[in-house]
Amino acid sequence: MPAIEPSALSDEQRVLDEHVRRMMDGLQTPFTSTDENGALIGPFPVMLRFPALARPLLEWFTTVTSGSVLATRVREVAILTIGSRYGAAYELYSHSRVALAVGLSESVVAGLAAGQRPSGLTSEELVAHDVAACLYAGAPLPGALYRCAVESFGEQGTAELVFLIAQYSSISVILNAFDVPLPTDAE
Known part of the structure; x- marks a missing residue:
C-alpha cells in the first residue's frame, strides 16, 4: 500500500497525519518514518486510508505510552x-x-x-x-x-x-x- 503524499491527503486524513507526526516527534525515533516526499511510511499509509479504524488504535497507543511506568x-x-x-x-x-x-x-x-x-x-x-x-x-x-x-x-x-x-x-x-x-x- 503506497504512501500518501501530504498534498493528496483528505481533510480527515490530514488530521490523522498531523496526530501521527506529533506522536513521532515526541518519540525521537531513530528510524525512517517518512519517504523522500515527506509522506508517512510503515503502518501509517494503511492507517491513513482507514482513519476511522486507525484513530482508536492510535488513541490506545497514546494512552499506553503516556505516563509509562515500564523502563x-x-x-x-x-x-x-x-x-x-x-x-x-x-x-x-x-x-x-x-x-x-x-x-x-x-x-x-x-x-x-x-x-x-x-x-x-x-x-x-x-x-x-x-x-x-x-x-x-x-x-x-x-x-x-x-x-x-x-x-x-x-x-x-x-x-x-x-x-x-x-x-x-x-x-x-x-x-x-x-x-x-x-x-x-x-x-
Missing part, C-alpha cells in the same frame, strides 16, 4: 519479542533501532529479532520477554509468571506490559496483512 528497555524487549514472533519486518526494523538507541546491545537485539531469549537481558527484561512470548503462544499467563511480572513491575506496570504486547500484536498484524515494505535504509 524503555523493558518495553523494547517486549515489542521485539512480539515483532519477531509475527515476523513483522517494519516493526523489527524500527524497534531494533530504538532498542539500540536505548542501550540494548547488538547481540541482544539480534537475538530478540531472531526469536530467541538472548543472554544479556536483565531480570526485568527476561520477565518482559517471557510474558510476551507466552501471550503470543495464545495460552493463559501462568500464575508464577504473572506473579514475577507483578513483583518486577507492580500491578500497573504488568497491566501496561500486557496492553503493550496486545498493541504491538495488532500493529504486527496490520504490517503483515498489508505487506508493509521496509525503507531503503533498512539493513
